Amino acid sequence: MWQAIAEHISSELDTNFTVDDKRQLSGGDSNIAFKISGAGRDFFVKINQRQQLEPFATEALSLRTLRQHHCIKVPEVICYGQTIDKAFLVLEYLPLLDESIDGWQQLGEQLATLHQQHEQAMFGFDWDNALGQTTQPNKWQSNWSSFFSEQRLGWQLQLLLEQGFGFGNIDYVVEQCRQRLAHHHPAPSLLHGDLWRGNVGFTANSPVIYDPACYYGDQETDVAFSRLFGRFPDVFYQSYQNVNQLPEGYEQRKDLYNLYHVLNHAYLFRGGFLVQAQEMIKQQFY
Structure with missing residues (x-):
């Protein structure tokens, strides 16, 4: 080999x-x-x-x-x-060092700069890829509310249902999600797609990100997920906002976006994530 x-x-x-x-x-x-x-x-x-x-x-x-x-x-x-x-x-191969305040500040500024580039007019990616070990569909769509509700929440709910874990009527949840996002019209940004502490490191000169699940979507989804499992330090969010201010309504959307990742963890790991997913769906849609 x-x-x-x-x-x-x-x-x-x-x-x-x-x-x-x-x-x-x-x-x-x-x-x-x-x-x-x-x-x-x-x-x-x-x-x-x-x-x-x-x-x-x-x-x-x-x-x-x-x-x-x-x-x-x-x-x-x-x-x-x-x-x-x-x-x-x-x-x-990149030798990684301990994290630092300066490194997190750089990462916030750099991610905000990445999210400000809007060369793509639609949501999706040229290929389907994987979120962890779960297939992530990325069919191009022009409407963000349809893309996220169908290819993110609807997709994960269907995968879970096929494994015997139902979370209510999938069509109902998808439609409620679409309506929640109907008046939110973000420009497509290139996303890391799986941005948590385990996929961030620091070299001698700069932060580095790896293990991506890229697609073009709402910038808020990267920022929201960074708060779910091992929240990034405050300096990261402060420096991000200094470069690229998050739109009004982000605080109301972040849990909806993070439901996608909780559902994926429920699909991959079962256990308490199934309970967490059920509670989040109840809070968001019922």
């Missing part, structure tokens, strides 16, 4: 790379991660079963799209591919 990965790296970089050292890293939820070294260079490698090539390919697309905007540092994609029995994604 490592020989095949080294050959892919060599081909992509037009150099002769061999794996002289490899070290498994901790922290991966669904993939096995390694730091590999050779010829004076280090790379970060994700490994999974062969059928996981498509999620790696869409992750690479998201990272490259974020990188093209030159707002926030993300790991450079080196290559991805398959061996006889494994799929892999090779990224630039």
Whole structure:
């Protein structure tokens, strides 16, 4: 396997790379991660079963799209591919340091700058991708209220129903969500899509984000999710607002947006997230 990965790296970089050292890293939820070294260079490698090539390919697309905007540092994609029995994604290796107030301030400013770029006229993405291990549909739509209610809440509710977990009438919830957002007309912003503390790090010079689930949507969804599991420090939100003021009504919409992520956690992990999802749906729609 490592020989095949080294050959892919060599081909992509037009150099002769061999794996002289490899070290498994901790922290991966669904993939096995390694730091590999050779010829004076280090790379970060994700490994999974062969059928996981498509999620790696869409992750690479998201990272490259974020990188093209030159707002926030993300790991450079080196290559991805398959061996006889494994799929892999090779990224630039970035040594991470402890978080700092300056780093969080930078991240707030940089995310706000990313969200201010509105080159896309519709909501969605060129490919479906994954939120964690859950397929995330991204069919292009011109109306945000329809996109979010159908492809975010409706999609997750249907997945849960197929697993035997019903949360009321899906059509009713989707329609209520659409009505809640009917008079909110955000410009499409490129989103990280899975912005929580576990997907943020800090190098010596700048913050870095990774493991994205990108699509073009309402900027508020990134900011809202950053408050759900391990809220970012206050300086992040202050610096974001200094660059890009959140619209009126954000405080009323943030829990609606975070319901999507709670439903996804209910689908993936069950347990208390099922109860949390039920309570949130009751508060939002009943």
